[in-house]
Amino acid sequence: MKRILIVGGGAGGLITANKLAQDLSVELKKEEISISVIDPAVYHEFQPGYIGIAFKGEKPEAMRRHVSSLILRGINLIPEKCARIIPEENKIVTGSGRNMSYDYLVVGTGCEPDYSQIDGLSRDNLDYHTSAEKSANLYRAVSSMKTGKIVVGIAGLPYKCPPSPNEAALLLDEFFTRSGLRERVSINFVTPYIRIYPAEPINEVIEPLFRERNIEMSTGFTVDRIDTAGKKVISLEGDEIPYDTLMLVPPHKPGDFLKGQDFTDEDGWIKTGKTDLHISTYENAFAIGDVTNIPISKAGVEAHLEGIVVGENIVSDITGNNVKALFTGRTQCSMETGYGKATFVIGTYTKPVLKLSPSKDKYIMKKMMEAMYWDALMGRTEAIFKAYFGDDYIQYQSRPVRAPA
């Protein structure tokens, strides 16, 4: 029996497991393969929904589902942590000390905010990147605010969902404008980049909105620490920005169990092939999603498409199909710009980011994609994605040849 072990039940891990269960349903039924997902989380949260909870008061309950309801029949769900990966021995060790061997390994353990990198940040910061619950706390704080200085933006790199700090600033502007309090609330956007959005084509459409809406812009501001007594954000150069309310996106880190491994970099990100998604030099081990060191957005669509590519290659290996799937680097990050409009950050490894102006149509499309999320995790929307992403969906090195029945 070929054992496929998926570490992490996030957006990437679940689509990989479900794709494999669909494409290898015969092998799964005959017990020629096993598919196991190891993750201690009971619930899966729709992380792009945190923005809506934090800045529009959307309900957290709608953003979470039981993980067991998101996997197809035949997939084993193991509610444990992974404590160590030993790829040279084709095994992992769980948090309870159990050894689990595999024939194929897929790691999609994601990343999380790392408050330890910025002194003072955890004391004062309102967070919309950790959980639905914390995002709801932020909305309660915003709702009770009548006046003051908000500092919003990026506290450190890398972080999940690149457009989210911009969305936060724009949605705060909408919230306080609609409440009639905008003149009493200042919004200052800080970023270590030299533009409001780092990719120039999107910056060209976003920066004018910031100007129109009187959102202050502090570019090239690399946060060093937070002076919570003096209520100031302090940069590495010693510049200071005063605040009453702080909503910075913390720098993110991979799971601590990954630090110090041969197959990870100095910060613990997994050294991953940009297109084949192999972990370092291991032919039967793959990494997907936020945990990789691939220099693209840390976001759900990328994790999803990477999961499809890895699934395709494992299926190909098991069935003997003559196909090698490659990840194109496709990004599809939505950015809500307020007042019922949105834009998308779209690019690939070879195609630069497009300049797409915000529109109501794109907002509707964003909402449609969000509505498809749970079905997408189950692998029920791939026909739509294939048609939508076109050549960016998967790149094939050789044409697929169907294995004999």
Added chain:
Amino acid sequence: MVTVNIDSRGTACPGPLTDIIRAYKKASNGDILVVMATDPGIKADSKSWCDRTKNQLVDVKEKNGEYTVTIKITGKS
């Protein structure tokens, strides 16, 4: 003084600048960052970034579509 080599070749904007900012966070005044990149945006972006952050752009070289940018860290308080 430490020289830190950063290989950002094959990454598109903002990849090289992201690598510079992450290295800057760990660096000390006097350290040298040597960044290799293929994204042509690195030329203007590294200059703007140095201007904003009070660091010193020492050199930008281009050869066969590859850029080597040398930055001296001078901006930290």
